[in-house]
Amino acid sequence: MIPVPAQKKPDLGDMVMLSIIIHLLLVLLLIRLSSQQWRRAVTPPVYYVDLVNLPVAHPRAGTSAPAGNNRPAPVATPPVKEAMQLPVKGGKVAKVKAPSLKPPPPRQGAESDREFQERLARLQRQTEERHEASALEALRQKVATAGKGTGQGGSPVANESEAGSDYASYIQSRLKDAFASTIAHQSRAPEVLVRISIARNGRLAGYRIERSSGDPLFEAAVARAIAKAEKTFPPPPDGKVxxxxxLFRPQGVAKK
Amino acid sequence: MNKVLFIMTLLGLLLPAVLSAQEGYLEVTAPGNRQIQLAIAPPQSLTGAAKPEVAKEIAEVLQFDLTLAGPFAVRAGAINQGTSGIRHGEFDFAVWQAAGAELLIKSGYTLAADSVTVEYRLYDVIKQQELAAKRYTGRLADLRRITHTFADEVLLAITGERGPFSGKIAYVSKVTGNKELSLMDYDGYHVQQLTSNGSINLNPDFSANGRELIYTSFKKGKSDLYRRELFTGSEVRIASYSGTNGFGAWAPDGKRIAISLSKDGNAEIYLLNKDGQQLARLTTNPAIDVSPAWSPDGARLAFVSDRFGSPQVFIMAADGTGVRRLTINGSYNAFPRWSPKGDRISYCRQQEGGFQVHLINPDGSDDQQLTSEGNNEHPRWSPDGRFIVFSSRRNGREALYVMRSDGGGQTRISRGKGEDSHPVWSPRW
Amino acid sequence: MRQKQLGYLIILGGVLLLSSACAKKEVVKSEELAPPAVAAKPAEPVPLPAPVKEEAVQPQPLQETKIAEAPVKEEAKPVQAEIVLSRIAFDFDSYILTQPARETLKINAELLLKNPSLKVQIEGHCDERGSDEYNLALGEKRARHALDYLVLLGVPASRLSIVSYGKEKPADQGHDEAAWAKNRRAEFVIMGR
Known part of the structure; x- marks a missing residue:
């Protein structure tokens, strides 16, 4: 019998560390990927809605996770499978719940393993630098907010009511459903940015293309999606316009 | 453990802090690339007696063209209460929408003694908007052509670029037993024989304005290059240098012709003016250099050479400098043709069982095989770059086929019994 | 034949003339439209293009066709001759003279030297595989190599000429290896005295 070399059992603390680092990197990677679009975005009236339905990010993260406290009061609109329809954020959170020591697969398969490793390394460097500076500042904030007893330490600043953000994501889900039945494009990765106004009665007050894709076929598909979705719009909350x-784009197409 | 706590705290703090930078828009994505549901309402008689053949022909041509185009799932035929009027407001969009249509083509015709007037209207059913409306008057015999012209307009309205359906295809037909030049609609109708010299006539190529053809013929005993004025039939032999005068390729500027000549001992590529006088010699090589094909800007030429042993596609500048091998794989590559947008080059690679049409980028990347059946040769682009017309022996006799530039929709267009080859798609007349 | 061609040209010309003349540029008037029910913009008037844009083309009376198909010039023509020169075969995509081909050429050279008045055109041919134009060039190389070898054997170059038919004149219409082997050849056609 050949003796099986005794494997060194990894220390629990190391494991947890590693897991956390990977999650951190994942989040940062995600942020970085998304922020490339944000830079081009027009200043918005509404803050993000994607986290609305997220569960607590990590059981042991306790109050520092943003989700639970952030959940808006239930609105009349049904919670149309939002968690499922937000592939990016939803997917990542799912991974947080099931930690794995393997490096996560590249997003959408858009980059090769090598590129991914490079990106990881780059991100790691950047985060390390940022950490030192932000840690102190963040801790200070934490202490300050904790004093107020809100339990919302570090949660983002909302400009609008939570009900408003929920309405925006409801409209988003209606648009998504309609878009799935109209999407057509002849260029490889078209993107159209459309500003939609919904009147107090729930009818489409108008829309404006803020950034065109130059692909008429795609533009028409977006227009048809909006026209189709309009019929399902409820009136906005608070009687406001x-x-x-x-941003409309084909799913799974690598960004330019 | 302190470290762990520190990092956990950091994570908790950092995540929302960075996410709060998310501003702007919400993303709306959808998978795939759907076809647009396009309904063709039965063409109606606007005034006077109805003629079912006319209605049938209009609907058939529209269905054939727009199905081939790619972005549309076309359905022709009536639906309940769907046939009242062709103008906006004269019919109910709701019934078409209920039938699943997103686009709708309504058409109506009026027959006169020797002419027909056809009115076509393209609607967006969802937005209930008219997208294009045209009226044409012409001979009844031109009904197909008129309808092709409107199909071109539909593509313009929907995709931003006019279609090529009203163009003609010149080709070599063996229906008489000899290889003679012929001309036909792109869908195989209205065949007109252009030559009848009983010899071998090959490789027609349209001038930039579509009014002239050059072609290679053996009618005076050896292969020479001829130029023919299409609408008058007058023609002149422009290149009859000693040895073989190969296939001519008209430059996009319409002033130069690239051709391979063996007058200096071996097939080399030359530039001639449109009267056949030599402007330049581009290659000097003991190997065979043939089949020049212009880039759309006229600055470069792709060509075939066996200078490294087997026929391969090369690229050079239009002054003969900067020769570079394009095709690396395969032991026999030929028939290069540059796409009208310049981003792709079609060519044929010989494999088990025959030639297959491929596309490749001018830098040699992204090689893509489009055909897989039978022997396929002579690929040529439609002037808008949407389609490739080629000859194929996939069903025995050599016949002409057309496909989209992604290889989709391969459709036989030859309708005759002869063998057809050497197609070329005319620019818009 | 010329009549038929004339007919085609007249038809072609007629089509163009009629369609360019008859196709009127009309405008589909927007006021014809009933007001749309929902938020649709009024349809914009669309100018109609003529189906035929090439209005400048005036089909000419067709006297030009005279030049169109000039009769084949009386150049050298094959003649019946008392001797037969055997053809030679080549390998695929090759113009190298094989050993049997060189033997055949020696016999042909002797025959030509015995009949010093005969002129011969050497035709180069290819099988159907490969591109038409590449094969034109390849056929010419085959013919030229045969010519060079005959000259080497003493036949005056002035009595020899070459032409290439590429894959256009197969000796065997089949599509198999046997047919292809027969078609990769050079033929010797006696053109006169």
Whole structure:
């Protein structure tokens, strides 16, 4: 019998560390990928809605996770499978719940393994630098907010009511459904940014193309999606005219 | 453990802090690339007696053209209460929308003694908007052509670029037993024989304005280059240098012709003016250099050479400098043709069982095989770059086929019994 | 034949003339439209293009066709001759003279030297595989190599000429290896005295 070399059992603390680092990197990678679009975005009236339905990010992260406290009061609109329809954020959170020591697969398969490793390394360097500076500042904030007893330490600043953001994501889901039945394009990765206004009665007050794709076939598909989705729009909350920018693009197509 | 806590805290703090930078828009994505549901309402008689053949022909041509185009799932035929009027407001969009249509073509015709007037209207059913409306008057015999012209307009309205359906295809037909030049609609109708010299006539190529053809013929005993004025039939032999005068390729500027000549002992590529006088010699090589094909800007030429042993496609500048091998794989590559947008080059690679049409980028990347059946030769682009017309022996006799530039929709267009080859798609007349 | 061609040209000309003349540029008037029910913009008037844009082309009376198909010039023509020169075969995509080909050429050279008045055109041919134009060039190389070898054997170059038919004149219409082997050849056609 050949003796099996005794494997060195990894220390629990190391494991946890590694897991956390990977999650951190993942989040940062995600942020970085998304922020490339944000830079081109027009200033918005509505803050993000994607985290609305997220569960607590990590059981042991306790109050520092943003989700639970952030959940808006239930609105009349049904919670149309939002968690499922937000592939980016939803997917990542799912991974947080099931930690794995393997490096996560590249997003959408858009980059090769090598590129991914390079990106990881780059991100790691950047985060390390940022950490030192932000850690102190963040801790200070934490202490300050904790004093107020809100339990919302570090949660983002909202400009609009939570109900408004939920309405925006509801409209987003209606647009998504309609878009799935109209999408057509002849260029490889078209993107159209459309600002949609919804009148107080829930009818489409108008829309404006803020950034064109130069692909008429795609533009027409977006227009048809909006026309189709309009029939399902409920009136905006608070009796206000609703305005929001939406970026239409084909799913799974690598960004330019 | 302190470290762990520190990092956990950091994570908790950092995540929302960075996410709060998310501003702007919400993303709306959808998978795939759907076809647009396009309905063709039965063409109606606007005034006077109805003629079912006319209605049938209009609907058939529209269906054939727009199905081939790619972006549309075309359905022709009536639906309940769908046939009242062709103008906006004269019919109910709801019934078409209920039938699943997103686009709708309504058309109507009026027959006169020797002419027909056809009115076509393209609607967006969802937005209930008219996208294009045209009226044409012409001979009844031109009904197909008129309808092709409107199909071109539909593509313009929907994709931003006019279609090529009203163009003609010149080609070599063996229906008489000899290889003679012929001309036909792109879908195989209205065949007109252009030559009848009983010899071998090959490789027609349209001038930039579509009014002239050059072609290679053996009618005076050896292969020479001829130029023919299409609408008058007058023609002149422009290149009859000693040895073989190969296939001519008209430059996009319409002033130069690239051709391979063996007058200096071996097939080399030359530039001639349109009267056949030599402007330049581009290659000097003991190997065979043939089949020049212009880039759309006229600055470069692709050509075939066996200078490294087997026929391969090369690229050079239009002054003969900067020769570079394009095709690396395969032991026999030929028939290069540059796409009208300049981004792709079609060519044929010989494999088990025959030639297959491929596309490749001018830098040699992204090689893509489009055909897989039978022997396929002579690929040529439609002037808008949407389609490739080629000859194929996939069903025995050599016949002409057309496909989209992604290889989709391969459709036989030859309708005759002869063998057809050497197609070329005319620019818009 | 010329009549028929004339007919085609007249038809072609007629089509163009009629369609360019008859196709009127009309405008589909927007006021014809009933007001749309929902938020649709009024349809914009669309100028109609003529189906035929090439209005400048005036089909000419067709006297030009005279030049169009000039009769084949009386150049050298094959003649019946008392001797037969055997053809030679080549390998695929090759113009190298094989050993059997060189033997055949020696016999042909002797025959030509015995009949010093005969002129011969050497035709180069290819099988159907490969591109038409490449094969034109390849056929010419085959013919030229045969010519060079005959000259080497003493036949005056002035009595020899070459032409290439590429794959256009197969000896065997088949599509198999046997047919292809027969078609990769050079033929010797006696053109006169």
């Amino acid at each position: 609703f305005e929001q920018a939406y």
